[in-house]
Amino acid sequence: MPIKSYLFPGTKSALIKFKLAIYLWLIIIILALVAVAPLNHLVRANLSHLYLGQPAFIPFELHLIEIFIAHQDFFQPYLYLLLILFSLTAIIFIFLDAALFGRMITSERKITFSDFLADGSRYFWSFFLSTLLYLPIFILFFLLSRFLAFPLNIWAGKSVTEWPVIISSNLKLLLFILLWTASKLIFDLIRIIIIKDQKTVLLALRQAWFFLSKHFFSLWGLYLLVGLIFVLISIIFLFIGRLISAEHLFGLVLMIILAQAYIVFRLFIRMVFIGFENRYYEKNRI
Amino acid sequence: MGKKRISRRKLFGIILLWFFLSTTISVWPEERAVKYFINVELLPETHLIKANETLRWTNRTQDYIPDIQLHLYWNAFKNELSTVAKESRNEGLLKRYQVKKNEGGWIKITSMTTVEGQDLLPSASFIAPDKPVNPDDQTVLRVSLPKPLSPGETITLNLEFEAQVPSNGLRAGFYRDGYFISQWFPKPGVYQEGKGWNCHQYHLNSEFFADFADFQVKITVPEKFVVGACGEEVDRKVNQALGKITYTYIQQNIHDFAWAASPRFLKVERLFKASEEITPEEYQQVANLLDLRPEEIKLPDVRMILLIEKQHRNQIERHFRALRAALKYYGLWYGPYPYRTITMVDPPFRTGSGGMEYPTLFAAGTSVILSKNVLSPEGVIIHEFGHNYWYGIVANNEFEEAWLDEGINTYSTGKVAAVAYGPGEYPLKFNGLPLNWLVKFPAVYDWQTDRLFSSTVVKLDPIVNFSWDFFNSTSYALNVYQRASTALNTLERLLGQKTMAKIMRTFQQRYRFCHPKTEDFIKVVNEVSGQNLDWFFQEFFFSTKDFDYAISSVKSQKLTEKISGLYDQSGQDIQPAAPEKAGKTWPKYETTITLRRYGEARIGPGVKMKLKVKFEDGKVEWREWDGQNRWTRFTFITPTPVQTAQLDPEHIWLVDSNLSNNSYTRLGPRQKIPTTTHGFFWLVENMLLTLGSLF
Known part of the structure; x- marks a missing residue:
């Protein structure tokens, strides 16, 4: 049973090393604070003394759009800031992934921040190279998704109703997501091999290719299963979020807790992916 | 036998003539300046229409008129040199209207003679009246007359023309075997005494202007097609041998004629029964508002015809509910709908013809997946029906002062939607799926979003401006629709609901079947309000000044x-007592x-x-x-x-x-700010995580 053999141990290892999710969460909070600070200032400077009245003459959300329109000059430099920040984040995440993979794959149970940083430094360069290697793979899969979507385009292009257009555009999105998960699986495996077998990036790619030629569908099936669980839980989160009214302080606090729990959940799921992929590779490598 | 056959034909002819004349005489005693008799056949194999048109045009001015100018709108899609194509290119929209191989639209007059048989085509030439001059535009044809037309004189022209239905036209078009046919026949501009012809070429942003006319149009299509058109269907003849069917439609006192045909239409008819739709209390309430007696605002019954795509059959009741609300409130507030029918068309898929108005017919537009909290298609139905009042009956020049119908009608639409439905959520979709399913958006009234979006274009253009002189399509749309509506809503709040209601009704009643201008509206506002509000229009309609x-x-x-401190009092420094x-x-x-x-x-x-x-x-x-x-x-x-x-x-x-x-x-605003900033924060966190999981 792949679920019992790989998914449960993978989840267990993620639970044991849950502290890693907290490290990542704190780092993301810092990055997000930097990104949101100017926007927060704009909103507070313009709306912190707004009198809404009961009932509000205009919903608060429209006031928000109004001040964005009134301060259009703010957005160009702000978008540059976001661009720089997101570019830096891409680099930072390579480091964080190196740290995360390093700590998830190690047999040590104890997690410390210094070990986390040490793994990040140790594997950063290999992970950076693997990212460069991943880019053409990603583009290849993207082009493949466009190619496979061709019949859908023809079907939608010839339709006399709107249904084929909606169905095909959503199928195309689904197709892209499926192919992206497949490419991501290869990418994860390369990184696991880099750490586990201490291989260079190209050798890791070669080994991952051989491994997946035998195990691709069962591993991908597990990957999609976890992905599906993630989507379902995300929908439940969103649904609960819709029910919470932030009109009162209690609701606001509850909403913030729920939202941050969701971020931690996303990070945890990332660890589950690494956990079961590592377990699968460990059990089935030659 | 033969005698009997002749008398039946005569009898039918007399009945038809009586019907035609009686509706004309009883409702509109005046003769129209223009009469059209058109026979048109749709040839789906080639997407062509072939037609002959008898056009009777009467000179109702004191001028001697040497020529006649005709709109040939579909030539806008003939090539990439037309004004529409050039303006589209400037806005990066050319691809949308680009001429595909054998699928561009055009119209060609193959014959034009007077009743005396004189051929006028040799004296015809294309002109481009608007600036910047585009000599390549072929949407206005000037035809010199054999002799100037005297005051009161009528000319009858017999035209034959064929036209290619554009595949990706503006407002008209075809996709597979679904057709929406509008602006399709040679139509004279409006002759203005002392000024000459007002006959603008077709522009990307412009709509239309024409004289009120009487129409009799015979439409021949393959038998499988379901047809809807302006006016009333008075006859239907099937030619089984050819597998074709000819519908005859007539309508008096309208200034345009459009029709639609598709085998995928369902045709549904309902009656708007005023006595069931409006209670005596409602009549009394509106009568009080307008200082009229309830019997002065009684509404007639109207036959409602819906042509809806089969894929939208589950929305039939939703369409009729919106139309009934529009008939009711426009009728109560502005005056009775003067025609016997209204045809609502859910336009054929991919014909680019949705959300457009024609007299007694309008194109709505919907989607197969709707959110119940979003007022779509209701908003478009109310708006396009409303154009029967603002554009149809009060027929301003849309080329030159589009706000007079679009702005007033956007204002009216918002009022009808608010009273009939309340606020609605903004329609946001992803891949055809409503985002409202996932995220809770606030419900808003039209005036709330109108004022918000219009603020983005205030400094670009005034509201009163030629359609083609706006900075771009967005400025045109937001100025003439949303900004004008916002200004009118402001005027209502300034003068009070009652005064504004009387202004709108007076303007509608005074200029029914006329071509009013902005000055006429201002005159009505000043007259009814008893104030000089010229400044209001100067600031908000004729200027680009921001109001903040x-x-x-x-x-x-x-x-x-x-x-603290020392203060001089009677020459001495003293420490003052507290006040x-x-x-x-x-x-x-x-x-x-x-x-x-x-x-x-x-x-x-x-x-x-x-x-x-x-x-x-x-x-x-x-x-x-x-x-x-x-x-x-x-x-x-x-x-x-x-x-x-x-x-x-x-x-x-x-x-x-x-x-x-x-x-x-x-x-x-209490928890609103932390909720909002946390919302942004959470969004950024998720974006960062997504970015992180990509690499």
Whole structure:
């Protein structure tokens, strides 16, 4: 049973090393604070003394759009800031992934921040190279998704109703997501091999290719299963979020807790992916 | 036998003529300047229409007219040199209207003769009246007449033409075997006494202008097609041998004629029964508003025809409910709908023809997946039906003053939607799926979003402007629709609902079946309100001035009992006593509120901008400002500090581009700001995580 053999141990290892999710969460909070600070200032400077009245003459959300329109000059430099920040984040995440993979794959149970940083430094360069290697793979899969979507385009292009257009555009999105998960699986495996077998990036790619030629569908099936669980839980989160009214302080606090729990959940799921992929590779490598 | 056959034909002819004349005479005693008799056949194999048209045009001016100018709108899609194509290219929209191989639209007059048989085609040439001049445009044809047309004289022209239905046209088009046919026949411009022809070429942003006319149109299509058209269907003949069917439609006193044909239409008919739709109390309520008697605003029954794509069959009732609401409120507020039928077309898929108005017929548009909280297709149905009043009956020149129908109708649409449905969520979709399923958006009224979006174009163009002279399509749309509507909603709040209702009804009634201009509307506003509101139109319709009044600062500080410093009194320096030391009145607070006018636009003479200040002890103070200078300051000495301050607390000035700076409260909007900033924060966290998981 792949679920019992790989998914449960993978989840267990993620639970044991849950502290890693907290490290990542704190780092993301810092990055997000930097990104949101100017926007927060704009909103507070313009709306912190707004009198809404009961009932509000205009919903608060429209006031928000109004001040964005009134301060259009703010957005160009702000978008540059976001661009720089997101570019830096891409680099930072390579480091964080190196740290995360390093700590998830190690047999040590104890997690410390210094070990986390040490793994990040140790594997950063290999992970950076693997990212460069991943880019053409990603583009290849993207082009493949466009190619496979061709019949859908023809079907939608010839339709006399709107249904084929909606169905095909959503199928195309689904197709892209499926192919992206497949490419991501290869990418994860390369990184696991880099750490586990201490291989260079190209050798890791070669080994991952051989491994997946035998195990691709069962591993991908597990990957999609976890992905599906993630989507379902995300929908439940969103649904609960819709029910919470932030009109009162209690609701606001509850909403913030729920939202941050969701971020931690996303990070945890990332660890589950690494956990079961590592377990699968460990059990089935030659 | 033969005698009997002739008498039947005659009888039918007499009945038809009687019907045609009786509706004309009973409802509209005046003769129209233009009459059309058109026979048209649709050839789906080649997407061509072939037609002959008898056009009778009467010179109702005192001018001697040497020519006639005809709109040939479909030539806009003939090549990439047309004005529409050039303007599309300027806006990066050319791809949308680009001529595909054998699928561009065009219209060609193959024959044009007078009743005496004189061929007029040799004297015809294309002209481009608008600037910048585009000599390559072929959407206006000037035809020299054999002799100038005398005042009161009528000319009858017999035309034969064929036209290629555009595949990706503007408002008209075909996709597979679904057709929406509009602006399809040679149609004269409007001759204006002393000024000549008003016959503009087709522009990307322009709509239309034509004289009121009587139409008789025979439409021949393959038998499988379901057809809908302007006016009333009076005859239907099947030619089984050819597998074709000919429908005859007639309508008097309209200025355009459109039709649609598709085998995928379902045709559903209902009756708008005024007696069931409107209660006596409702009649009384509206009569009171308009200072009329209930019997003066009684509405007639109207036959409602819906042509809906089979894929939308589950939305039939939703369509009719919106149409009934529109018939009811437009009828009650502005006057009875003067025609017997209204045809609502859910346009054939991919014909690019949705959301468009024609007299007695309109194209709506919907989607297979709808959210129940979003007023779509209701909004478009109410709006396009409303054009029967603003464009159809009160027929302004849409080329030159589009706001007169689009702006007034956007204002009217918002009012009807508000009273019939209340606020609706904004329609946002992803991959055809409503985002409202996932995220909760606030429900808003049209006027709320209209004022918001219109503020983005105030400094670009005035509302009153030629359609092709706007900065771009967005400025055209937001100025003539949303900004004009916002200005009218402001006018309503300034004058009161009752005065505004009377203004709108007077304007509609006075200019029914006429071509009013902006000046006429202003005259009605001044006359009915009893005020000179020229300044209002100057500031908000003819200028590009931003209107933004604001509370720029509020300071409440505790006054000390002792005032420091030395003050000269009778030649001696003394320490003054504290003012009004009446024990209980202390502590006192000095509140200073500074108001500013950030925009160029100002309120008019005699109008005041009001300030309402509420203090923590519940006491309320009002102040007024004429708003002419750039700023003013008010000071209050009160026992408690300020709690709230509101500039324009009655919310009159919807044209104010930033209402967020019109109020002050010490506590702010409670949890709204942390909720919002956390929302952004969470969004960024998720974006970062997604980015992180990509690499």
